[in-house]
Structure formats: structure tokens, C-alpha cells
Amino acid sequence: MKQKQKTILTAVALLVVVGLLFVAERSLNPYYQRILNLCAIYSIFAVTFNLIFGYTGQFSLGHAGFAAIGAYVAALLTLSPAQKAVNFFLKTIISPLANLEVPFLFALIIGGFITALLSMLIAWPALRLRGDYLAIATLGFSEIIRVLMVNLQSITNGALGLKGIPGYTNLFWSWGCLAVCIFVVKRLVDSSYGRAMAAVRDDEVAAEALGVNLFKHKMMAFGLSSFFVGVAGGLMANLISTIDPKVFLFTLTYQIVGVTVMGGMGSLTGSVISACLYTIFLEALRPIESQFTIGSLTVPGIPGMRMVIFSFLLLMVVLFYRKGLMGNKEFSWDGLFRFFKRLLPKKNINSPGGGGS
Amino acid sequence: MTPLLEIQSITKQFGGLTAVNNFSTQLVAGELCALIGPNGSGKTTIFNVITGIYEPTDGHVIFAEEDISGKRPDYITGKGIARTFQNIRLFKGLNVLENVIVGKHLRLDSDPVSAVLHLPKYLQEESDMRKKGMTLLESLGLAHFAYDEPTSLPYGLQRKLEIARALATEPKLLLLDEPAAGMSPSDAEELMAFIQHILKTFNLTIFLIEHQMRVVMGICPRIIVIDHGEKIAEGDPEKIQNDERVIEAYLGVVDHA
Numbered sequence: 001m002k003q004k005q006k007t008i009l010t011a012v013a014l015l016v017v018v019g020l021l022f023v024a025e026r027s028l029n030p031y032y033q034r035i036l037n038l039c040a041i042y043s044i045f046a047v048t049f050n051l052i053f054g055y056t057g058q059f060s061l062g063h064a065g066f067a068a069i070g071a072y073v074a075a076l077l078t079l080s081p082a083q084k085a086v087n088f089f090l091k092t093i094i095s096p097l098a099n100l101e102v103p104f105l106f107a108l109i110i111g112g113f114i115t116a117l118l119s120m121l122i123a124w125p126a127l128r129l130r131g132d133y134l135a136i137a138t139l140g141f142s143e144i145i146r147v148l149m150v151n152l153q154s155i156t157n158g159a160l161g162l163k164g165i166p167g168y169t170n171l172f173w174s175w176g177c178l179a180v181c182i183f184v185v186k187r188l189v190d191s192s193y194g195r196a197m198a199a200v201r202d203d204e205v206a207a208e209a210l211g212v213n214l215f216k217h218k219m220m221a222f223g224l225s226s227f228f229v230g231v232a233g234g235l236m237a238n239l240i241s242t243i244d245p246k247v248f249l250f251t252l253t254y255q256i257v258g259v260t261v262m263g264g265m266g267s268l269t270g271s272v273i274s275a276c277l278y279t280i281f282l283e284a285l286r287p288i289e290s291q292f293t294i295g296s297l298t299v300p301g302i303p304g305m306r307m308v309i310f311s312f313l314l315l316m317v318v319l320f321y322r323k324g325l326m327g328n329k330e331f332s333w334d335g336l337f338r339f340f341k342r343l344l345p346k347k348n349i350n351s352p353g354g355g356g357s
Numbered sequence: 358m359t360p361l362l363e364i365q366s367i368t369k370q371f372g373g374l375t376a377v378n379n380f381s382t383q384l385v386a387g388e389l390c391a392l393i394g395p396n397g398s399g400k401t402t403i404f405n406v407i408t409g410i411y412e413p414t415d416g417h418v419i420f421a422e423e424d425i426s427g428k429r430p431d432y433i434t435g436k437g438i439a440r441t442f443q444n445i446r447l448f449k450g451l452n453v454l455e456n457v458i459v460g461k462h463l464r465l466d467s468d469p470v471s472a473v474l475h476l477p478k479y480l481q482e483e484s485d486m487r488k489k490g491m492t493l494l495e496s497l498g499l500a501h502f503a504y505d506e507p508t509s510l511p512y513g514l515q516r517k518l519e520i521a522r523a524l525a526t527e528p529k530l531l532l533l534d535e536p537a538a539g540m541s542p543s544d545a546e547e548l549m550a551f552i553q554h555i556l557k558t559f560n561l562t563i564f565l566i567e568h569q570m571r572v573v574m575g576i577c578p579r580i581i582v583i584d585h586g587e588k589i590a591e592g593d594p595e596k597i598q599n600d601e602r603v604i605e606a607y608l609g610v611v612d613h614a
Binding site: 184187188191192193195196198199201202203205206207208209210211212213214220266328 | 525
């Protein structure tokens with residue numbers, strides 16, 4: 001297929017997606033909208049985790065903590081002074097924060113930057129470690145962040161959490177941020193810097209011998225990844241409108257790792273597909289956590305049953321389908337056509353449906 | 358003439374073990390010099406000290422009139438020392454051409470932001486990189502495999518690719534760690550001819566490690582022999598072959614009991 005045709009197809013697909021988002025934003029009920037928003041937020045989590053682990057090879061388990069920073073910063077910057085006064089009834093909020101209120105866009109960006117900054121501060125010593133040791137160190141830091149949030153009551157309102165965060169997040173914000181995130185990450189990993197990161201992942205010693213500054217490239221991946229994690233955290237805070245430190249338990253990190261592995265390490269397409277499927281399935285499986293009856297057998301509702309199924313799926317992927325949904329392949333029109341041709345060997349396919357963004 | 362590389366009595370100890378003891382030598386520009394010795398005699402340790410993977414316990418490495426001992430490996434590569442590894446260390450996730458142009462990354466001028474935004478300057482640099490990489494692959498007879506996975510290449514070509522990748526960093530000094538390891542005698546001979554070829558075409562100075570004396574006898578005008586971390590002989594192949602201590606190190610002491 002010619003390049004020009006592909007460009008047109010991509011443009012059409014993007015328009016279709018934007019159109020669909022518009023329709024969804026207008027007419028879909030809030031519950032479904034919320035699921036679609038969560039799809040985008042989890043996609044950002046998965047894409048950023050892919051950048052740091054799939055492309056750069058650094059097994060960092062700090063995502064939950066970093067998301068918490070972004071979420072709290074965005075929440076504190078978007079809450080109105082009156083709402084803050086209501087929230088902080090045990091201990092008053094420190095003075096500069098009490099009257100600060102900025103537009104959502106700035107809140108997200110500031111949240112992203114602060115997350116990136118703090119995560120790089122953590123990464124500075126932690127990135128000297130490799131493999132499992134790095135994972136343990138970042139996991140520890142992530143928990144430290146959460147514990148700090150419980151105890152810094154005059155900033156975060158402690159275990160009480162923040163309530164009444166304005167629900168600015170809509171489908172355009174969440175999917176827009178995802179689009180920017182994918183664009184930046186994809187462009188970076190395809191650039192010379194991305195090749196250097198892949199070199200670091202495949203063989204640190206050889207990469208260094210070829211003149212790749214290990215520390216600089218790991219920090220770059222870490223910083224960029226954390227920036228978007230922070231943004232996604234902000235989106236999440238302004239979507240669910242109530243956050244407390246428990247939202248950002250390390251189980252969130254494990255979910256992100258699981259989603260990314262199921263999508264395929266080194267495939268952004270896989271990350272997005274897997275994150276969407278995960279979010280939707282998790283909602284669809286909600287009934288099994290309440291009481292249900294099979295024939296004459298009545299199963300009592302067991303909270304957390306969904307996670308058992310999720311763990312089982314993850315186990316299956318790790319055992320039998322190591323490469324995940326997409327392996328390290330990305331979406332391409334040629335690939336899509338080949339896929340359809342394989343599905344329908346006899347027929348001639350001329351008009352494809354809308355693709356992913 | 359000042360030497361390109363000057364190793365001033367380096368010592369490297371790992372805990373109580375002295376891997377290299379008081380080793381000194383000099384290499385002048387354009388030279389092809391071999392470092393040989395039995396297994397575990399400290400050859401690779403010397404390379405690791407030169408390239409900054411290890412910091413010497415004692416002594417200095419002077420390259421192009423700069424003390425590089427204890428500097429970071431990527432800094433040293435930037436100064437003009439490239440190396441290959443005894444056990445092949447190619448990047449499995451990148452294709453052959455990409456493996457080579459990773460070596461060009463340190464000469465990249467554009468920052469990550471212009472790389473992400475595809476600013477004209479970056480695109481120019483990227484296409485230059487690819488062109489230079491292709492030219493390099495062509496001159497080494499690897500162009501045909503440019504878009505293949507490196508692990509799909511036969512063993513001998515993987516070795517060549519490692520050399521190509523090192524050459525991409527535009528070195529003045531090339532360190533080859535057992536380039537002929539695991540090769541048949543005829544392949545090894547061909548590789549040695551290839552090394553002589555790149556020495557001239559790329560204006561290099563080459564310091565190479567070899568395990569088997571036979572392989573380097575024909576092509577290296579100067580050979581250094583080490584055993585147990587210490588230099589035991591240095592000179593032309595003929596002198597080395599007849600040196601008592603070298604024969605002792607390789608064949609063992611004759612027991613007169």
C-alpha cells in the first residue's frame with residue numbers, strides 16, 4: 001500500500017475516533033463514559049510502563065506512588081478554596097495551597113512535572129541498581145510516598161483523603177492526553193535516543209562501550225514516563241472526584257505491570273488494547289462479586305473475585321503466551337489488512353473499519 | 358613521537374586476587390599489537406581497565422595525552438577508544454543497521470525534544486547516521502543483512518558486526534577481545550586478513566587479545582605476552598616464539614625429577 005493512501009486512512013480513522021468520542025461524550029450514560037475514561041487512563045499507565053520496562057529494560061515498580069503524586073497535585077490545584085476548607089477540618093491546609101486554584105490544563109502539567117521531578121530524585125540513587133533490586137527499591141519508594149501522604153495531613157489531608165474534586169476529566173481530556181503520550185513515546189523510542197535505550201535494555205555493558213551514557217538515558221526514560229504517569233494520576237483524581245492514599249496501593253502497580261505484559265512488552269498498541277480490555281472486563285465481571293446462582297448452587301458474593309480471574313489470565317499469559325497480545329509489533333495498516341485477509345481468505349477486502357488512534 | 362596509548366604500571370586487584378600486576382606498555386598510532394597469554398592471565402582485565410569498566414587499583418592510562426583512568430566507559434568511547442567483546446554482545450532487539458548506528462548516537466547533536474518533534478536538524482542527522490551506517494556495512498560486506506536480526510547472522514558475521522559497530526563510533530584505537538574465538542583455523546585466518554584491511558582503511562591503531570599464539574604470529578609485528586597478570590615478554594613474533602618464559606607459560610615447566 002502506498003504511503004499516501006495510508007496517510008489518508010490514518011486521517012480518516014482519527015476523524016472517526018474523534019467523532020465517536022464526541023458522540024460518546026454527548027449521549028453515552030455517565031457510567032459508560034467513566035469506563036471509557038478509565039480505559040484511556042490505564043492506557044497511559046501501560047504505555048509509560050512499557051517505555052521504562054519494555055523499551056529501556058528498567059523494572060521499576062513505582063507507578064502507583066508516582067500516580068499518587070500527580071493525582072494529589074492536580075486535586076489540590078483544582079479544588080476550590082471553599083471546598084478545601086470543607087475537606088481540611090481536622091488540620092488546616094498550609095497557607096499557600098489554601099487559596100491556590102489553577103485551570104485544569106495547568107494543574108495536569110504541573111502535576112506531571114512535579115511527579116517527574118520527584119521520581120527522578122528517587123531514580124538517582126535507585127537506578128544504580130539493576131533488575132530485581134531496582135524493582136524492590138522503587139516499590140519501597142512508592143510505599144514511602146503513600147505513607148507520607150497519610151502523615152502529611154496539612155498538605156494531603158492524610159487518610160481522610162480529598163473529596164469533591166471537580167470532575168473536569170472528560171473523554172477529550174483523557175483520550176487527548178493518551179494521544180499526546182503515545183505520540184511522544186512513539187517518536188522517542190523510534191529516534192536515536194530510543195535506539196540507545198533499547199541498547200541499554202539489551203546489554204548495558206555493550207551500550208556503555210558504544211558511548212551510550214547509561215545514567216542519562218535511564219533518567220530520560222524514567223522522567224518522561226513519570227511525567228505522563230503524573231498526568232494520568234491527575235486525570236484520575238478529577239474523574240473519580242474522591243482520592244485517598246488507599247487508591248494508590250501497590251496493587252495498582254501490579255495491575256499496570258499485568259496489563260502491560262498481557263499487551264506485549266515493546267508494543268504501544270498492545271498496551272492500549274490490553275488496558276482497554278482490562279478495564280472493560282473488570283467492569284463486566286462485576287456481577288461475579290455479588291451473589292449469584294448456578295442451577296441449585298448459590299455462590300455468595302466474594303469481593304476481589306475479579307482479581308482472581310485477572311491473576312489467572314496473567315498466569316496463562318506468562319505460561320503459554322509470553323509475548324502478550326502484540327509481542328513487540330505495532331499497529332499498521334498493512335498489518336491490519338493482512339489480519340483481515342487471514343480471517344477471510346477467499347473474500348476481497350476493500351473497505352476497512354475505523355482503526356485505533 | 359608521543360604514543361597514542363600509554364599504560365603506566367597499572368595494577369588491578371579484586372579483593373586478595375591480583376589480576377593485573379604492574380603492567381606497562383605503549384602503543385603508537387597506526388600500530389597493530391597483540392596481547393596474548395594463557396587462560397586467566399589477565400588479558401581482558403587490562404582491556405576493561407583501558408575502557409573504564411574497571412578502575413585500576415594503581416597506575417594510569419594515558420590516551421592522546423589525557424589521563425583516562427577511572428573515567429566512565431562512554432566518556433572514553435567518546436575520546437576515541439572502541440572495543441569488541443570476547444562473548445558476542447549484540448543488541449538482540451535492534452536490527453543489524455540499528456546495532457551499528459547506536460555507535461553513532463554519541464556524536465548526535467540534537468536534543469531529545471527536537472528528536473521527538475522531528476525538527477529538520479534532527480531528521481538531517483538521523484538520515485546522515487543511517488547513510489554512514491550503510492556505507493560502513495557496505496565496506497565490510499554486511500550491507501546485504503542491514504535489516505536482519507543480528508542473531509540470525511552466522512557466527513563469523515556476528516563477530517564482524519561487532520567490529521562494524523565499534524568502528525561506527527569513529528575510534529582512533531580499536532580493542533579487539535579474542536576476535537577469532539570459536540572460529541576454525543581458516544576462518545580465523547580470513548578474519549586476521551580482515552583486521553589488517555580495516556587497520557589501513559580506517560586509519561586505526563589496533564590492540565588485540567588472542568588466546569592462540571598461532572593466529573597472531575603471521576600478522577602482528579609486535580606481541581606482548583602476559584601470564585598471571587604480569588608481562589613476561591614483548592617483541593616480534595620470532596623473539597616471542599623462542600622466549601624461554603613464554604614456552605614455559607604455554608607448555609609448562611619440564612619436570613626433571
